[in-house]
Amino acid sequence: MAKKKSDIKINKRHGGKEFNNSFRVIGKVKPVMKKDVATESWVEADIYELTQTKTNKDRKVIQFIVETANRNELKVELSGIEQQLVYPYSSKHNESFELEWEHRFDKTKFPDESYKLFTTNWDLCDQLSKIIKPDMWVDVRGTYEFNSFKNDEGETVNIVKRIIKQVYPLKNGMVEINNVKSGDEYRVYDSEENGALLGYGKAKEEVIEINVGWLSPEGGEIFITKLNNGEEGKRAKVAYNGNVSESDRIKVFNNVESTIRINKEDGSYEYIPYIRDFKSENFNEINEFEMQIGIKSVYQPEDSKDTKVNAAFLGYGKERSEVYDVELTVFHKEPEEGKRSIAEAFANLNRLDFLVVHGIDNNRAEFAKVEVEEPEEDNPFADVAEKVKSYEQVSTGTKKGLEILNVFAGTYVKGLLTEEEISGESDQQDPFSNVSVSDDELPF
Known part of the structure; x- marks a missing residue:
């Protein structure tokens, strides 16, 4: 039986809910720009780097930009360190087993041929370092990782990272x-x-x-x-x-023209042409995400019909599910006659509601053309009618963040979650008092 979009994973140890998310972006590879400490100038970072953790362990890092459309640049990344153990899994036996890290490629150590080891981040970094080059076109699949920190003003800043799971160079x-x-x-x-x-x-x-x-x-x-x-x-x-x-x-x-695989609503798939030219009138941006979310709050600014969504994403935790704050936006679009807009529908959601959303990932520089104004003082052509207007392109800002485009039918459940689940608080004073996190587990 096919898994439904609304199926929620339950942690076997503590019974907490764990949501899932995924993204897919196709585009052109560009290096990440970083600031050089010595010169204070911006330079291109290497796509692959070997760095050190705070405990002096080797950490492999892959990071690059995927330009999904003209001036929409999304950073994707992956890091990995060596582990003590790996856990090959058998779908036949529905179980995994512990294996020492140094034996992970030795199939004679596996109980039988049904056990498979998913590629570790450490090894995937090695593989990608040999493939990914600037200016190539790639199909990247991955998941979002959420975090937050307090800035100098004491305000909470939410962070979204795009973690690579697979990279497929386009066939050209x-x-x-x-x-x-x-x-x-x-x-x-x-x-x-x-x-x-x-x-x-x-x-x-x-x-x-x-x-x-x-x-x-x-x-x-x-x-x-x-x-x-x-x-x-x-x-x-x-x-x-x-x-x-x-x-x-x-x-x-x-x-030659590339083709890409697209999943259809009925569960089948098809291959369609993909134009590797952002300026072509036939270019079609491939940039999407799916995410299970719980509603914390929704609101519409006074001067806008757009809806801001403050959501909870429940992730893995050792003693209980971790709660991450996620900010999403639903931009208002005029609906068909007799219908209401999806932005209005979101504005009517309530705290603790659950649903699965589909959207697009934005880090999009936006521009507008404005008419060039002529100075009137000492200008002999100021009052002349026979002039051709000229225009210039000016920046109007950057459209950033996760934008909800629609909702998967049948996934909305009213009041599915509890206050304890979306707040991350319980009767315990410190639910993480017995949990230790090493520096090596911290995000890079």
Whole structure:
């Protein structure tokens, strides 16, 4: 039976509710800008860095910007440190087991073949460091992580981090191999040894076509290997250019249109074209999130019909579920005749209500065109009618934050939560008095 959007995970240890969220963004990779302490100038940060924790442990960090549309720049990140134990899981047995960190890749230590180990953040940082490059186009999936701190004025500032779970470089190339046999399997890599798998395929006739990426738009080299009984043979080097390169049996098409997988409402999926050009009239931004939330409060500013939502997100905790404050906005849009706007509907929600929302993630620089005004003093053309108006683009600010676009049908439940759940308070004076958190567990 398929899992419903409104299904809430219950912690087996303490019975607390744990909400879930996810995001997906597609766009162009850009480096994060950081301030150089010595020069006080802004410089590009490395996408991959090896840093140190406060206890002098190695910490691997991946961070970069995904530009999802013109001037909408979202930072995504991941960090990992070595652990003492890992926990391979078996869906067949519905259980996990403890395994020493240094044995995590040794399958002989697993009880049986049904046990699988999810890639650790430490190892995923290594994988992504070999793949992610500036100016490539990627499909990033992940989850939000929430936190807060007090600023110098004593005000609480809520923080939202986008934590990477998966990164898929878009396929911008195609390899055509001729004179093959039906059933032959080939793989395409970016290097002669190890490296990133760019694509793979199985021949149905005498020609095989393999979608590959990310290829350098200017050209470069790929390495192709044939599989025999599941084993890879020697990789053959093939040079390619920015258009079409051809040898006796192999053609490499570069800078082809990308396709992306989109889930449909009925649970199926389809592949649609994705235009890698923000200025194209056919460009379609892929930038969305889903989130289970509990309502703490809602309000509409006096001068606006937009609705501000102060929500509670319940996350994992050792002794009880942690409560995180999340700020979201529902912008008013004129509804169809006889209907009311979603912003108005949100304004009528009550504390302790539960629902699942779908929206878009904004860090969007906004601009407007304004008419250039001419100075009237000492201007011989001030009163001339035969003039062509000129305009300039000016910044009007930045649209930031999580914007709710709609609600998943059937997920709204009135008064599902309790005051204790969304406030994080109980009869205990200090529910975390016995919980210790090391510096290594703190966010980077």
